[in-house]
Each structure stands twice: as C-alpha cells, then as structure tokens.
Amino acid sequence: MTATARPFARPLAARLRDLVPPLLTVLVxxxxxxxxxxxxxxxxxxxxxxxxxxxRDDADYYGPNVSVTMASALQGYLWGNGIAIALALCTLPFPRVQALFERVAVGAIALPLIAVAPLLAIAFRGSMPSVILAAQAVVFTTLVAAILGLTGVDRTSVDVVRASGGSEWTVIRRVRLPAAIPSLVAGLQVAAPGAILGAIIGEYMGGSEGLGVAMVQAQGAFDIPRAWGLAIVTSLLAAAAFLALPLVVRTALPWTRSMDTVLGARAARLGRRDTRPLARVRRAVLSVAATVGGVVLGWWLLVLVVPGGSAVARGPWEVGRYFLNGDTQLVTASGEAEDPLPYMLSSLLRTIGDAGVGFLVGLVLAVAMAVVAHEFPVIERVLMPISIALRSIPIVAAMPLLALMFGRGIAAVTVLIAVMTFFPILVNVLLAMRAVPRSAGDLLNAVGAKRRHHITKLLIPYALPALLASVKIALPLSIGAAMVAEWLATGYGLGASMTVAATLSDYDFVWGGVAIVLLASLMAYRLAGALEDAAIGRLE
Known part of the structure; x- marks a missing residue:
C-alpha cells in the first residue's frame, strides 16, 4: 500500500549512495x-x-555581502524571468511576432559590458545596476526555454482539445503549460547562476557593497586567499540556486517527475510555408527588416529614456553619422589612424575567430558529456558540481587567472568561452534526453537495438530541439565572452579596442562597436535558427 501511495519514494540508503559521487568529486x-x-x-x-x-576568519564578512548580492540577484531573476515568460505566453498565438521578440532579445545578452557599465553607473544608484544586469543575464535564456517548451508539444493533444471546442487559451492551459514545465525548469535552472553572476558583475563594475565589491577589494589588495574564498562562496550560492528549483517544482507539481512526457516532440508549425525561392527571399528580407527595426527602436529608446544616457551613450543615428564622417582616436598597430568601420570589422573578425573556437569546444564537450551522463547517471553526479562551480565564477575575476595559467592567447580565451557555453548546452540536452518516452525505449529494446542505436536513433533526435535552442543561446554568449577575454587579457580584438576607446572617452567608437557586435550576434542567431529549421524539417 505504501509503495502505491508513494511511487517515487526512495530508500534512505539509495539517497545516501547518490551523495557519494559528488563528495568524491569534491575530494578529488x-x-x-x-x-x-x-x-x-x-x-x-x-x-x-x-x-x-x-x-573561517571571514565568516562575519560574508553575511552582509551575500545578502546584498542575493537580494539584487533575486530581483533581477524575478524581473527577467517574468518578462521572458510573459513575452512567450502573450506572443504564442502570433508566431512571427514571437520570433521577432526572440531575435530582438538577443541584444539583451549581446550588449558589451564596456558599453553598458558606464551607462548604468550614471543613470542609476544603489543596487539597481546589479538588478538590471541580473535581469539581462536571464531574460534571453528563459525566453528561449519557454518558447521551446510551449511549442514543442504533442500535436495530437492540441488537435483533441481544439476538436472538443477548446479555445487557444484552453490549449495553453491544458496542453502547452504542462508540457512546457520541464523545459522551463531547465531554463530557470540555467538562469539562476546567471542571475547571481550578473549581480556580482554589476557590483564589480561600480557597486558600493556586495560580493563583487569584496572581490575587487581582495584583488586590489592581492589578498588571494580571500578572493578564492569569495569565489567558493559564489559557487556554493549558485549550486544551491540551481539545485533548489527542481526540488520546489517536484514538491509543488509531483506529476512532473514522470519521464513519460512529450518534451521531445517537434514544435508544431502553424500552417505550411511557401517553399518557392522567391517566397523564401521575401520572408528573409521581411525578417531582417523587422529585426533591425526592433533593435534600432529599442536602442534609441534606451538612450532617450535612461537619465543621463546621452553623456556616455550614442543612439543609432549618431553611430551612423560616425561611421560616415568620424575618425577614430585609437592609435592602431601601424601607428596611423584608420577609418572606424574597417578597423572595427577587422577587430571583429579576430573576436569571432576566438568565439568560434571556444564555442565549438564547449558544444562538442557538452553533447558528449550529456550522452555519457544519460547512460551513466553517476557521471552526472560527478560532472554537475564541477560545471556549476565553473559557470558561477565571475568571468571578470576568472579571466586574469586563466591568462596567467594558459597565457594571453587563444588557449585562455577558448577555456573561458567553453566554460560559458558548456553549462547551458549540457543542462538542456541532458533534460531532453531524460524526457524520451519510455515506450520508445522499450520498442528499441524489443527489437534488440544496441546502445549506440538508442543514442543515434532515439536520444539525439529527441534532444535535437533542445540542442539547437541551446546553440541559439550559446552563440551570442560566446561573442560576449570573447570580448571580455580581449578586454581583460589578450589585448587584441574588438573587446580590447573598445576598452581603449572607453579610457579615451571616445563613446562614438564604443557604441559603434556595440552596433557591430549586435549585428554579429543577430547573424549568429539567425544562422542557428536556419540550422534549427533545416534539422527539424528533415525529422518531420
């Protein structure tokens, strides 16, 4: 009777055995x-x-700083996720509008810190810059996860509700929201360390208290043990936030523990698209025009609305005039001044090269480790604490150490970018693999399929939507991480050029760089979207 009433209860000994791999990992x-x-x-x-x-000596020192950082991170987490989920729900009946908002949201994670930090410092006081950066760090991740979950539902279930007279809101309530919970929880989990990291970066860039300020003070005083202690505290906070969310969801919604779900279902497309070449070109032109228009409008409103924004920010019209008439203040490697646009593009190519290498390394490692962790659960319990710890260390604090360990070249940049992209891809792909219906696995077992067939014929196809959604998140992240690495360590690329321009108060050049980075991030996102359409189209 007890087993029937509590089908998911596990013996205490089994739960204790689950703790052995993480503890051994910590020991190693x-x-x-x-x-x-x-x-x-x-x-x-x-x-x-x-x-x-x-x-131990800093025990009293942590309390006040942790409370300030976590308060900012929580506010940003709630605001960013609330905006993302609201956008996903409100635009669900309008797929083209939803796609437009998703593309425009790329700008939320593509804005370089070197441009955003002075703007926030002038416009806001107190903890508000940390709250904004925490929200910025989570909004795009959660938006992609919410859209993936809401659209990746079983078409038969949607058709049954509609045939029974259900409205679109009924479909959302009865089918889409329940099916979206696993994907949404994964997005919220990935966003939790990101919110803490965003809050710390906000403090790092000019706060008055919090863990970020404590790190700046420790590094300035060359107090290495204290800096490492603060990094450990940050990792523990990120791990607690990451692990707490699914526990809360499972307690409030116990039915989500069931693995027999349709998360891996293909996203239902509303209607058949015209596949003629002219129609494709027309759709592409309209998509690009709408995206550019949305980004330019948001950029213009940002400069217009933010108090004091015009002092350190430039709008799209000013940047356009600068590209046509401006002259950079930077002294280039040749010793001569160059026109800003060619100089930025050449710097951007170096940045994209760095980002591409790190992204590919992180992608391959994440997919491989997701497959291994799915097949051998003990590997997951070993791997997850390490990945959470690495993801939660602020990149502005980690990059100088990586530069000293790996040099100031491509190796250190690759490690940083791989760490940034590895975590979200691993979490989303592993969750999608877990959501494969048991019936599908039983069918392959019945015909004598080997393990490699389970992986290639079942796990990878079902995880493909989650993998491609993760790629859309990771590509813009890679460009941003490469710029931070160039800013703090390598001394080359667009990130380094924008840093030099900021020290000279050449905000025309800085925001010209913002325009170039936004364009590159949108192109990377569009490439990922095209790969997603092609891959899912072949599976349909």
Whole structure:
C-alpha cells in the first residue's frame, strides 16, 4: 500500500549512495587544488588550508555581502524571468511576432559590458545596476526555454482539445503549460547562476557593497586567499540556486517527475510555408527588416529614456553619422589612424575567430558529456558540481587567472568561452534526453537495438530541439565572452579596442562597436535558427 501511495519514494540508503559521487568529486578537486598550490602555480593558487582558514576568519564578512548580492540577484531573476515568460505566453498565438521578440532579445545578452557599465553607473544608484544586469543575464535564456517548451508539444493533444471546442487559451492551459514545465525548469535552472553572476558583475563594475565589491577589494589588495574564498562562496550560492528549483517544482507539481512526457516532440508549425525561392527571399528580407527595426527602436529608446544616457551613450543615428564622417582616436598597430568601420570589422573578425573556437569546444564537450551522463547517471553526479562551480565564477575575476595559467592567447580565451557555453548546452540536452518516452525505449529494446542505436536513433533526435535552442543561446554568449577575454587579457580584438576607446572617452567608437557586435550576434542567431529549421524539417 505504501509503495502505491508513494511511487517515487526512495530508500534512505539509495539517497545516501547518490551523495557519494559528488563528495568524491569534491575530494578529488581538493587534492588537485593542493597539487597546483604546491607546484608551478603556487604564486597564483593558495593552498586549500589557507583558503579555508581565511573563510573561517571571514565568516562575519560574508553575511552582509551575500545578502546584498542575493537580494539584487533575486530581483533581477524575478524581473527577467517574468518578462521572458510573459513575452512567450502573450506572443504564442502570433508566431512571427514571437520570433521577432526572440531575435530582438538577443541584444539583451549581446550588449558589451564596456558599453553598458558606464551607462548604468550614471543613470542609476544603489543596487539597481546589479538588478538590471541580473535581469539581462536571464531574460534571453528563459525566453528561449519557454518558447521551446510551449511549442514543442504533442500535436495530437492540441488537435483533441481544439476538436472538443477548446479555445487557444484552453490549449495553453491544458496542453502547452504542462508540457512546457520541464523545459522551463531547465531554463530557470540555467538562469539562476546567471542571475547571481550578473549581480556580482554589476557590483564589480561600480557597486558600493556586495560580493563583487569584496572581490575587487581582495584583488586590489592581492589578498588571494580571500578572493578564492569569495569565489567558493559564489559557487556554493549558485549550486544551491540551481539545485533548489527542481526540488520546489517536484514538491509543488509531483506529476512532473514522470519521464513519460512529450518534451521531445517537434514544435508544431502553424500552417505550411511557401517553399518557392522567391517566397523564401521575401520572408528573409521581411525578417531582417523587422529585426533591425526592433533593435534600432529599442536602442534609441534606451538612450532617450535612461537619465543621463546621452553623456556616455550614442543612439543609432549618431553611430551612423560616425561611421560616415568620424575618425577614430585609437592609435592602431601601424601607428596611423584608420577609418572606424574597417578597423572595427577587422577587430571583429579576430573576436569571432576566438568565439568560434571556444564555442565549438564547449558544444562538442557538452553533447558528449550529456550522452555519457544519460547512460551513466553517476557521471552526472560527478560532472554537475564541477560545471556549476565553473559557470558561477565571475568571468571578470576568472579571466586574469586563466591568462596567467594558459597565457594571453587563444588557449585562455577558448577555456573561458567553453566554460560559458558548456553549462547551458549540457543542462538542456541532458533534460531532453531524460524526457524520451519510455515506450520508445522499450520498442528499441524489443527489437534488440544496441546502445549506440538508442543514442543515434532515439536520444539525439529527441534532444535535437533542445540542442539547437541551446546553440541559439550559446552563440551570442560566446561573442560576449570573447570580448571580455580581449578586454581583460589578450589585448587584441574588438573587446580590447573598445576598452581603449572607453579610457579615451571616445563613446562614438564604443557604441559603434556595440552596433557591430549586435549585428554579429543577430547573424549568429539567425544562422542557428536556419540550422534549427533545416534539422527539424528533415525529422518531420
């Protein structure tokens, strides 16, 4: 009777066994840490005992800073996710409008920090810049996850509700929302460390208190043990936020524990598209025009509405005039001034090259590890603590250390970008693989299919929508991470050029760089969307 009433209850011994792999992972990492601290990186990496001792001494120091950072992160998390979910729901009956908002939202994660930070510092006081950056870090991730979940439903279920006289709102309530919960939870999980990271970056760039300010003070004083202690606290907070959300959902909605779901269903397309070449060209032109118009409008409103924005920001019209008539203040490698647009484009090509290498490394590793973790659950319990810890360390704090460890070239940039892209792809793909209907797996078992057939014929096809949605998130992230790496370490590329321009108060050049980065991010997103349409079209 007890087993029937509580089908998901697990013995205490089994739950304790699940804790063994993460604990062993922590132990192995601690041993590796000790080896690094006593080896060649001793001047950069403090010993674990030193950091733990510093953390014990700083116990009272953490409380006030953690409360400030988490308050900003929570506000940004709620605002960003609320906006994303509302946009996904309100635009659901209008797929073209939804696609437009999704493309425009790319700008939320494509805006370079070097341009955003001065604008926020002038326009807002207190913790508001941290709240805005936390919201900026989550809105696009959650929007993509919500759209994927709401559209990737079983078509038969939608047809049954409509045939029974149900309205579109009934379809959303009865079919789409329940089916979207797994995907949405994954998006919210990925967004949780991002919100904390965004809040810390806001403090790092000019706050008065919080973990970001504490990190700046520790690094400025060369207090390496304290800086590492703060990084550990940040990782623990991110891990707690990541793990708490699914527990809350499973408690409130216990039926979501069932694996027999249709999350992997193909997104229902409203009507057949005209596939003639002229029609495709017309759709592409209209899509590009609408996207550019939406981005330009949002950019213009940002500069117009934000108090004091005109002092450090430039609108699209000013940037256009600058490209036509301006002259950069930067001294180039040749020792001569160059026209801004050719110089920016050449710098952008270097940035895209760095971003592309790191993205591909992160993508391949994430997909491979998702397959391995699905087939061997113990690997997931080992891998997830490491990936959460790496994702939660602020890139503005991690990049200088990576530069010292791997040099100031492509290796350090690749590591940083791979870490940034690995986590969201891993989480989304692994969740989609878990959502494969049991009946499909039983069918393959019945015909004697081998493990590789399960992977290639079942897991990968079902996870493809989630994988492609993750690629749409990761590509703009890669460009942004490459620019931060160039800003802090490498000294080349568009990120470094914009940093030099900012120190000279050449905001025309800075916001010209913003325009170039937005264009590159939108093109990357469009490429990912085209791959998504082609891949899903072949599966239909």
């Amino acid at each position: 990492l601690a041993v590796a840490w000790q080896v690094m601290a006593t080896g060649a990186f001793g001047s950069l990496v403090p010993k674990p005992a030193e950091v733990l001792g510093q953390m």
